Each structure stands twice: as C-alpha cells, then as structure tokens.
Amino acid sequence: MRIKKSISKNSISYSIIENVRDINGKSTTRVIEALGNEQEIREKQPGVDSEEWARQYAMKLTEEQKRQRELSIIKLNAEKLIDADKQRSFNVGYLFLQSLYYQLGLSKMTQDIQSKYKF
Template identity: 75%
Template sequence: MRIKKSVSKNSVSYSVIDNVRDINGKSTTKVIEALGNEEQIREKYPGVDPEEWARAYAKELTEEKRPNQKLS
C-alpha cells in the first residue's frame, strides 16, 4: 500500500491506496482509507509531520495485510 497526496489551492489531503486487478485483469488502484488533510492529522497527532505519519501508517497496514510473506 502507498499514500496518495492530493494538493489543492488551500489544502493537502492524504489517502491510503492499494493496487488491485479488476475483473478484466487490468491494474487499477483502490482507496483503502482517507486519512484527512494536513490540519486534521496535526490535530490528531501533534508534533508529527503529516506526510511521514501517513507513510508510516500505510507501511503498518501493508505489514498487517501480508504478515506471512518473506523476502528471500
């Protein structure tokens, strides 16, 4: 999983997305969770850089999703 950073004129929003295959076998992305904008993340987690927190959260979700996979 990875983060999607949407930048607008007044705000920056973060979402967790994952690559999936549709019924025709084409690769696409699916929004797993909307994390909110920078201001909301700073309110919930004071003293944390929103982008770094979002990346760490996406990594945590990836590890939970694939606990038995090992790289050899």
C-alpha cells in the first residue's frame, strides 16, 4: 500500500491506495482509505508532519495485511478412518442452473419440441 497525494489550489489531500489486478488482468489502483486533507491530519495528529504520518500509517496497514495473508498449515492424519455412512461433500452447483431452467420455461419448450418431432 502507498499514499496518494492530491494537490489542489487550497489544500493537499491524502489517501491510501493499493495496486490490484482487475478481472481482465489489467493493473489498477483501489482506494483503501481516504485520510483527509493536510489540515484535518494536523488536527488529529498535532506536532507531526502530515505526509510522514500518512506514510507510517500506510506501512502499518501493509504489515497488518501481510500478517493476515500468512501461510497456514493444516495438519491431516492419514491414518484416521472416515466413517462409511457419513457424507462429507455435496454437489449443489447445478441448483442455480436448474432454477433458471424452470423459471424460463425451457422444460415445457423442450417437451413440446420432443412431442412435435418424435425424436
């Protein structure tokens, strides 16, 4: 994460942004947090340079994000037996398409075509 410094005629605004990739794979930026203008930051953090405070805050958020993304190891016991009468996984991916199939009336349409043309 990094800071974005927007300079206008009357003030300087700070935001924390992050580089991300969109669905098509293109690189773009996303605003994580708008910190406010220079005067607001000075009021919240008196005696501290607003740009330096924004950089430190961005570094802190980056470290928190890295900690959340840490690799976690899941330990499995290969010797433990799975009960034969318990189902552990369910395939329900077709339910969404099935509801669309009946809502659009495709079932009736296919039955009409089959009866008309005698496949």
